[in-house]
Structures are given as C-alpha cells and as structure tokens.
Amino acid sequence: MKIVTYNINGIKARIHALPEWLKETEPDVVLLQEIKTVDEGFPSEVFEDLGYNVEVHGQKSFNGVAILSKFPLEDVVRGLPGNDEDEQARWIEATVLGDTPIRVCGLYLPNGNPVELTPDGTPVIGGKFAYKLEWMERLYKRAQDLLAEEVPALMTGDYNIIPQPEDAARPHAWEGDAAFRPESLAAWRRILNLGFTEAFRARVQGPEHYSFWDYQAGAWNKNDGIRIDHFLLTPQCADLLLDCQIESEVRGREKPSDHVPVWVELAA
DNA sequence: ATGGCCGGTGGAACCGGA
Numbered sequence: 001m002k003i004v005t006y007n008i009n010g011i012k013a014r015i016h017a018l019p020e021w022l023k024e025t026e027p028d029v030v031l032l033q034e035i036k037t038v039d040e041g042f043p044s045e046v047f048e049d050l051g052y053n054v055e056v057h058g059q060k061s062f063n064g065v066a067i068l069s070k071f072p073l074e075d076v077v078r079g080l081p082g083n084d085e086d087e088q089a090r091w092i093e094a095t096v097l098g099d100t101p102i103r104v105c106g107l108y109l110p111n112g113n114p115v116e117l118t119p120d121g122t123p124v125i126g127g128k129f130a131y132k133l134e135w136m137e138r139l140y141k142r143a144q145d146l147l148a149e150e151v152p153a154l155m156t157g158d159y160n161i162i163p164q165p166e167d168a169a170r171p172h173a174w175e176g177d178a179a180f181r182p183e184s185l186a187a188w189r190r191i192l193n194l195g196f197t198e199a200f201r202a203r204v205q206g207p208e209h210y211s212f213w214d215y216q217a218g219a220w221n222k223n224d225g226i227r228i229d230h231f232l233l234t235p236q237c238a239d240l241l242l243d244c245q246i247e248s249e250v251r252g253r254e255k256p257s258d259h260v261p262v263w264v265e266l267a268a
Numbered sequence: 269a270t271g272g273c274c275g276g277t278g279g280a281a282c283c284g285g286a
Binding site: 009010012013034036037060061062111112113160174177178179212214215216217218219226228257258 | 270271272273274275276277283284285286
C-alpha cells in the first residue's frame with residue numbers, strides 16, 4: 001500500500017496538477033494539507049472519479065486537511081483533541097480498510113513564526129510560537145494514545161519541523177526560526193522518542209533531501225530546500241515499511257506547490 | 269552580484285506562509 005503526504009498549498013491552484021499526478025502514480029491513500037477551502041468548496045467529485053473515497057476537514061482561506069483513499073475509510077475524526085477553542089483545521093484521521101487496516105493521521109502542524117518570547121525566554125502567551133508548542137503538546141498526547149493501541153498507525157503531514165541540520169541546505173539561515181528552534185526540536189524528539197520510526201530516515205541517509213523549497217529567491221533552482229514533511233510510524237506500522245521516498249521532481253513542474261509529495265510503501 | 273513568490277480574498281492591497 002502506497003500512502004502519500006502532500007501539502008498542496010491550495011486545492012484551487014492545484015486542481016489540474018494534482019489529479020494528473022494521481023493518475024500517474026496511483027497512490028492508495030493521500031493525506032493533503034493546506035487545501036485552503038471549506039468542506040463544500042473541496043472538489044470531491046474530481047477525486048471520486050479517480051476511484052478515491054474523500055474525507056475533508058476544511059477551513060475558509062487557510063489550513064484545511066483531507067484524506068483520499070482507494071480503500072474504504074471508517075471512524076473519521078476531525079480536529080486534534082485537547083483544545084475545544086482551537087478552530088484551525090489541521091488534523092484529520094481515519095482507518096483505511098485494506099487487507100491490513102491502517103490508522104492514518106494527516107496533520108498540518110502550525111508554522112509558529114514569528115517567534116515571540118518574553119524577556120525571560122518563554123513564549124508570549126497567545127503568540128504563534130506558543131500555539132505551535134501547545135499544538136505539539138496535544139500531538140504528544142494523541143501519539144501516546146495511538147501507541148497504546150498497538151496497531152499499525154502513522155502520523156504524517158507538514159510538521160514544519162527541520163529535524164537535523166542536514167535537513168536544510170543552509171541550516172544557519174534557519175537558526176531562530178520556529179521550525180528549527182530548540183523548543184520545537186525538543187517537542188519533536190519527545191514525540192519520536194515515545195517509540196515512533198521516522199520513515200524517511202529509516203530508509204535514506206545523508207544530506208540534500210528536501211520536501212519544501214520557497215517560491216522566493218530561486219530556492220528550487222539552487223536546491224535551497226528544507227525537509228519538513230514527515231512520516232512517523234508506530235512499531236506495528238514500521239514492521240510493514242518497505243520504502244519511503246520524496247518526489248522532488250514534482251517541484252520542477254508547471255505551477256507547483258512549494259512542497260512536494262512524500263510517500264511510504266507498506267507491506268499491507 | 270543581487271534580488272527575486274505565491275495563494276486567497278475580494279475587487280486593492282494585505283495577510284499568511286516557511
């Protein structure tokens with residue numbers, strides 16, 4: 001089973017390129033981020049015509065996540081639990097009913113910039129960076145519960161986290177950014193250390209593997225990228241891992257998103 | 269060498285992204 005994560009930066013802007021890519025690569029499951037539309041604005045028919053079941057958790061203008069699946073989906077949950085006041089659409093999960101059922105969680109983790117700190121170095125309450133860390137705290141709890149189920153499951157999406165210096169072409173340029181702050185990386189490692197496998201690094205070592213290139217300053221042409229789209233697998237899911245790759249070629253196509261698809265192949 | 273964008277909203281600039 002091939003499962004893809006892809007931050008498409010607006011479904012309206014990607015309405016031609018995305019179906020084309022799906023026809024070419026025929027993934028079984030796709031977790032989309034930044035659809036940037038309300039549920040009713042999402043063109044589900046386009047994907048249903050390609051054989052996908054579609055579940056959407058949308059929001060006007062910003063954020064928004066969705067799942068496309070060639071297998072039936074059940075037990076769909078929208079929104080990351082733990083904060084009823086959070087109205088941003090950044091989380092959707094469901095069980096994919098293939099030969100081996102897989103729980104898939106699609107996430108769009110807050111960017112967190114600008115980083116605003118009080119004089120004693122703690123994040124300003126109500127600020128974007130505080131929101132990122134609060135969201136990661138809830139992600140930690142959801143991750144704990146997911147592991148306790150002891151089933152094949154994964155959490156994938158745009159984490160807005162640069163895990164290591166080798167995951168940026170110019171790591172120095174990202175010092176102080178919310179994606180590379182010590183607090184952010186600590187929260188990331190704390191989740192990982194619960195017992196998840198980061199699929200890409202389980203398969204591929206070394207620098208120059210990126211999943212995002214800014215639209216500005218010719219970043220793509222200079223390969224000035226960062227790797228921020230990740231798969232975290234539970235042990236039962238990691239046992240099924242066959243491969244994980246980044247489709248960087250997609251960034252060079254007509255009218256691309258600033259992110260590219262990343263996928264895992266599972267023996268499921 | 270330097271600087272360079274894009275999407276959505278709404279109908280012009282502005283916000284948000286990373």
